[in-house]
Amino acid sequence: MNEAWDAGREAGRPAPLAEAMRQVRNDLADRDDVVVELREAYRTRLELVAAELADVIADVPEDHQVFDFAISSGSQPRLWIDAVAHVGLARDRRTYRFVRDTRAGRVVMAESAEIKPIVDTVTRYVAERIVERQRNLDAPVQTLSAAPDGESAAPAPETRSSGAEFLSSLALFAMGSIVGAVVVLALLRDRVPELQNLLQ
Numbered sequence: 001m002n003e004a005w006d007a008g009r010e011a012g013r014p015a016p017l018a019e020a021m022r023q024v025r026n027d028l029a030d031r032d033d034v035v036v037e038l039r040e041a042y043r044t045r046l047e048l049v050a051a052e053l054a055d056v057i058a059d060v061p062e063d064h065q066v067f068d069f070a071i072s073s074g075s076q077p078r079l080w081i082d083a084v085a086h087v088g089l090a091r092d093r094r095t096y097r098f099v100r101d102t103r104a105g106r107v108v109m110a111e112s113a114e115i116k117p118i119v120d121t122v123t124r125y126v127a128e129r130i131v132e133r134q135r136n137l138d139a140p141v142q143t144l145s146a147a148p149d150g151e152s153a154a155p156a157p158e159t160r161s162s163g164a165e166f167l168s169s170l171a172l173f174a175m176g177s178i179v180g181a182v183v184v185l186a187l188l189r190d191r192v193p194e195l196q197n198l199l200q
Contacts, residue, residue, distance in 0.1 A: 042093070043071060045096070049079055049119065050069070050071065052115055053122060056119075056123050057069050060130070066083070066133075067082050068080040081125065084101045085101070086098075096110075096115065098111070098118050098125075109125065
């Protein structure tokens, strides 16, 4: 085997293993080029969506810090809307998909080969999040001290549980006092003759 390898080297031909390694390196380089091209194609498509959303992004209030609006890197880039929603591409690399992660799993909110339906759904999603936050901030704080129309407010659950605890403590104290008095009288009965006459 060494003689064949030496003969191949002397003839100017590369050794079979060296040739195989060169071929593997070329294949890997070609594959890496394809991966880079796919990643760039993904990113370019997502940049088109981000460009269509530029006006929406500009209109988001500055104090609303929950939105990201950033394209992540990686083998499959994604346009993140917030921490739980993003736009990506389906397996065919032509279909846009707007998904949201929920407790029940991932939900596809929109899917289309066109950008406009995705942009419309993302815009609606952003509007819903902003309105939801405003409603939560504007909701009145309800107190238990006063109720509307002069009605008496219902006692808080803590108040009711405190009252029940007080009554049970009072009952235990009364029972303990009675048991204590009976024990004291029983002990003193043999020692004090006047108590014997009272108890007989």
